[in-house]
Amino acid sequence: MSMIEIRIHGRGGQGNVVAANLLAMAAFAEGRYGQAFPNFGAERRGAPVVAFVRIADQPILRRCQVQHPTYVIIQDEALLHVPGVLDGVLPGGGILINSSRPADQFDAAAPVSLVTLPATALAREHLGRPVPNTALLAAFLTLTGLLPGQALIKVLGQKFRGEVLARNEALIAAAIQQVSANQWQQPEVNHA
Amino acid sequence: MLKALEGSQAIAETVALCRPQVVAAYPITPQTHIVENISKLVANGQLHCEFVSVESEFSAASVVLGAAAAGSRTYTATASQGLLLMTEVLYNIAGSRIPVVMTCANRAISAPLSIWNDQQDSMAVRDAGWIQLYCADNQEAVDTTIQAYRIAEQTELPVMVCMDGFTLTHTLEPIDIPDQALVDNYLPPYQFARRLDARQPISIGTLLSPDFYPEARHSHHQALLNAAERIIEADQEWQALSGRSCGGLLTVEGPDSATIGVLTLGSVIGTFREAVLEYPQAAAAKLLKLRSLRPFPIEALQQAVAGLQDLIVVERALSPGGGGIVGPEVRAALSELPNPPRVHNIAVGLGGRDIPLDLYPRLLRLAEAPQPLRFAVFDADCNKLAPEDR
Numbered sequence: 250m251s252m253i254e255i256r257i258h259g260r261g262g263q264g265n266v267v268a269a270n271l272l273a274m275a276a277f278a279e280g281r282y283g284q285a286f287p288n289f290g291a292e293r294r295g296a297p298v299v300a301f302v303r304i305a306d307q308p309i310l311r312r313c314q315v316q317h318p319t320y321v322i323i324q325d326e327a328l329l330h331v332p333g334v335l336d337g338v339l340p341g342g343g344i345l346i347n348s349s350r351p352a353d354q355f356d357a358a359a360p361v362s363l364v365t366l367p368a369t370a371l372a373r374e375h376l377g378r379p380v381p382n383t384a385l386l387a388a389f390l391t392l393t394g395l396l397p398g399q400a401l402i403k404v405l406g407q408k409f410r411g412e413v414l415a416r417n418e419a420l421i422a423a424a425i426q427q428v429s430a431n432q433w434q435q436p437e438v439n440h441a
Numbered sequence: 442m443l444k445a446l447e448g449s450q451a452i453a454e455t456v457a458l459c460r461p462q463v464v465a466a467y468p469i470t471p472q473t474h475i476v477e478n479i480s481k482l483v484a485n486g487q488l489h490c491e492f493v494s495v496e497s498e499f500s501a502a503s504v505v506l507g508a509a510a511a512g513s514r515t516y517t518a519t520a521s522q523g524l525l526l527m528t529e530v531l532y533n534i535a536g537s538r539i540p541v542v543m544t545c546a547n548r549a550i551s552a553p554l555s556i557w558n559d560q561q562d563s564m565a566v567r568d569a570g571w572i573q574l575y576c577a578d579n580q581e582a583v584d585t586t587i588q589a590y591r592i593a594e595q596t597e598l599p600v601m602v603c604m605d606g607f608t609l610t611h612t613l614e615p616i617d618i619p620d621q622a623l624v625d626n627y628l629p630p631y632q633f634a635r636r637l638d639a640r641q642p643i644s645i646g647t648l649l650s651p652d653f654y655p656e657a658r659h660s661h662h663q664a665l666l667n668a669a670e671r672i673i674e675a676d677q678e679w680q681a682l683s684g685r686s687c688g689g690l691l692t693v694e695g696p697d698s699a700t701i702g703v704l705t706l707g708s709v710i711g712t713f714r715e716a717v718l719e720y721p722q723a724a725a726a727k728l729l730k731l732r733s734l735r736p737f738p739i740e741a742l743q744q745a746v747a748g749l750q751d752l753i754v755v756e757r758a759l760s761p762g763g764g765g766i767v768g769p770e771v772r773a774a775l776s777e778l779p780n781p782p783r784v785h786n787i788a789v790g791l792g793g794r795d796i797p798l799d800l801y802p803r804l805l806r807l808a809e810a811p812q813p814l815r816f817a818v819f820d821a822d823c824n825k826l827a828p829e830d831r
Contacts (some may be wrong), residue, residue, distance in 0.1 A: 270447070270613045277445035277615055286612040308615075310711035312608050314795045384720075 252305035253395060254315040258334050259324030259382070262294040268382035269300035274407075275390075275400035276304040280311070284309040297331060304395065320433070322389060323347060324368070324381050326355075335359065343433040345389055347381045364392060366427055375420035383417055384424040391425045392433040398425060443617045446610040451616040452518075452544060453478030455583045457488040458615075458624040459542075459590050460660050462631075465493040465504035470522040470556045472546040475519055478548065498523035502530035509539045512592065512636035517541070520606055524562045526693035528569065531599075535570030536661060537645045540593035541600075542632070543571075544586065547757070548606040549792040557793020558606040560707060560757035563734075570661055572600040572668055573734040574687075575706040577661040579616045581687045583713035585732075587619070588675040588687065590628055595675075596668045597757040605699065605757075607706040607793070619683055627682055669736045669760045673823055685784035688730055690738035695727035700750040701808045704729040704771065707757065708791075709796055716801030723802040734767070746775060749782040751808035755819075759788045764816030785810075787819035794820055797802045 255272065259265035266287045273283030282305050290296040301315040319342040321335060326348040328334050335357060338344060342361045346352075349367040357363045366388045368381035376383075383405070390398050398421065405417050456464070465482070466476040482488040491508075494503045498519050503543035505515035519527060524545055534541050545563045565574060572592060576582040582604040585785075589600040604610060613713045635643065649657055673689045680686040695717070700721075703713060703726050710730050717726070729745055729752075731738075746752055750774070754768040762768070768786025775781040785807045790796040800820065807814050825831040 268527045273613050274445045282615060283445060283499075284612060286607065288607075311798060312612070312708055312711050313797045316797065402802040 250406045252303055252309065253320070254318045255302040255304075255320045256315050256318040257302070257322045257323065257324065258331075259298050259300075260294070260328070261298050262298045263324045264380050264382035265298040265300045268324070270330075270405055271382075271386060271401065272302045273304070274404040275396050278403050279396050279400050281306055281396075282309050286312075287425045288314060291441055294338065297328060311359045311382050318342065320345070320389065320393065322385050324385060326350075329355070343392065345385060345392065347385055362427060362433060364388070364428060364432070366424060368424070371420060371423055371427075375416050375423060384420055387421040387424040391430050394431040394434045423426050442620075445617050446579075446616045446618070447474065448604065448615045448616070449474030449546075449611065450478050450746050451579055451583050451618060452604070453482060454618050455586045456516050457482050458619065458621055458630060459516075459587060459628060460514065460630075461488075461490050462514045463491045463493065463505065463508035464517065465495050465501045465508070465515070465604075466517050466519065467495050467498045467523060468500050469498070471558070471610045472518045472520045472523070472525055472544065474610065475544060475546065479516075482762045498526040499530060500622055502527040502534065505541050505543075506530060506534045506537070506539055509534075509541050509633070510537065510635075510637050512631070512633045514594075514631040515541055516543070518544035518546065520546040522564060523810040524566060525550065525722050528566055531566055531571065533646060534599045536657070538597040538635075538661070538664070539599060539645075540597050540631075542586070542589045542593055543599065543601050544582075545601050545603045546606040546610045547603055553792070555792035556606075558608050558757070559791045559793070560603065560605075561759075561791075563601060563603045566601075566759040567766070570598075570665065571735065572596070572665065572672070574600065574602055574672070575734060576602065576604045576609065576687075577708055577710050577730055577732075579604075579612065579614060580685065581617060582609055582617065582661060584679060584683065584685055584687050587624055587628065587674075588679050590631075591675045591678075592668065592671050594631055594633075595671050596664060597633075598664055598668055602684055603707065608708045617685075621681055627679060627804075641822060646797040659743075665736045669738060670671060670731070672733055672736075675815050678820075688732050689741075690733040691741045691745055692730045692732070693727050694730075697748070699725040699727045700748065701726040701805060702729050702746060702749045702752040702806070703727070703745050703801075704731055704754045704767075705756075706731045706734065706767065709755065709757070712796055712798060713801050716798045720802045721828055723804050724808065726805055731767070737774070738772060742771065742774050743778055746778070746782050751785065751813070752782045753785045753787065753804055753807055755804065756786070757789075757790055759816070759818065768816060781795050783813035785814040786816045787814065788816075789818075789820045791818065796820075
């Protein structure tokens with residue numbers, strides 16, 4: 250079956266698990282199958298957290314961790330110093346890093362595309378809180394064309410209403426402006 | 442309705458559909474989200490029941506014991522150390538033949554401390570006299586929870602619904618939550634004939650002399666054996682209403698011609714099902730999904746291994762100094778057959794160790810060994826250990 254696998258790295262409190270769940274929920278909202286699950290060491294703020302997402306057109310049965318993601322999202326650039334954070338990314342895949350520095354200041358050490366987004370700054374500006382996950386997801390969906398951006402707003406609408414939802418929509422619109430649409434678009438990996 | 446839900450959220454919504462009257466629980470990872478969500482449903486007025494926040498799992502089990510004995514439909518959930526702390530009460534619930542339903546969000550046991558998934562916790566209370574049903578995915582956990590009330594109330598035995606912690610409880614995926622009318626149709630209100638009633642006083646849990654104790658134990662054992670039919674019926678009747686089966690006691694899938702079988706409990710079968718497709722060059726094998734550990738389906742197992750030369754029992758716990766827990770039971774059951782398959786027994790994924798797809802072709806190679814593997818922690822890397830510990 251064709252399936253996309255994504256790994257999200259962040260810290261406890263950055264909305265890592267929420268980001269993974271939102272992606273899987275957005276896939277479901279678009280009529281696809283989504284699976285999201287976390288992996289973390291200690292259950293506390295600031296500790297490194299990994300979350301996995303799979304999106305496919307058929308039911309997803311496997312429950313193993315994602316070892317070879319097509320895409321990696323890094324919510325805190327300081328985590329790049331943690332061994333293994335960039336391991337296993339498939340050639341031709343993409344890495345999206347929350348950073349105010351340009352992408353050429355990072356080395357992926359692999360034939361993958363590297364894009365940065367000042368997601369914390371954008372979140373501060375639009376939400377008044379340094380939570381980078383929504384901006385990163387909006388940029389990610391724009392880069393990949395994996396799901397329409399509207400799908401993210403749809404699932405946020407299940408969680409938020411009124412002014413909070415409006416601020417998130419403004420944040421999404423701003424994040425989309427900062428990346429190139431479909432830069433990462435590619436055929437999904439074929440699994441048997 | 443099909444929804445994208447975390448397993449725990451789905452279980453909370455399902456428990457509410459079963460209309461429990463008393464819920465008592467103490468939070469423990471990875472069970473926490475289940476009872477958090479139930480308490481929200483109660484606070485929001487969506488579930489009308491007595492929600493008792495207790496100071497320990499011992500009390501949680503005691504509360505549901507008392508409430509169920511008084512005629513209330515009850516629910517509790519726990520995991521790992523919490524289940525161990527309940528142990529004394531678990532025996533009391535079962536021995537008193539009180540129908541209680543509990544979710545065990547399977548987690549490793551301390552020490553070493555681990556919050557992650559294996560099945561050492563429910564295996565540790567295997568002999569408490571509860572029915573134990575293991576769930577392959579979140580849909581089965583939802584459907585089994587509903588079936589569990591029916592089975593418990595028909596058999597007057599408690600049912601433990603075992604779902605892998607994190608691997609199921611914390612995984613968001615599409616899950617169908619049945620309509621209230623469907624559940625109401627399937628699950629009649631709880632009527633407990635022996636309920637505690639001040640107008641017709643009885644005692645439960647009294648001292649029993651040696652004149653009757655062995656008979657009480659015999660009848661408890663017999664009740665669990667007889668429960669096998671009720672488990673099958675409950676699943677068939679649920680399938681007739683919902684269109685979904687959880688596989689009764691035990692299911693077999695795969696090519697008839699396969700001579701290798703792989704027996705699992707819980708959610709690892711999903712990974713193996715995809716591994717079968719990912720590794721077409723691997724030997725053909727049947728997958729045996731053991732849903733009911735108690736009662737242990739000896740006859741179903743004997744029939745399921747017809748044609749097999751090798752059976753690899755994959756479990757998520759062990760008995761240190763003995764070996765596997767399920768494996769020896771399988772060996773004993775199959776030893777009654779004229780030509781039993783060789784039984785290899787391994788534990789994998791202890792304390793949350795990832796079970797990757799490529800573990801499947803590796804474990805199939807056990808069938809090529811001249812001697813069956815008695816027991817091994819298959820994915821342990823002994824190079825990490827001092828030589829004397831290997």
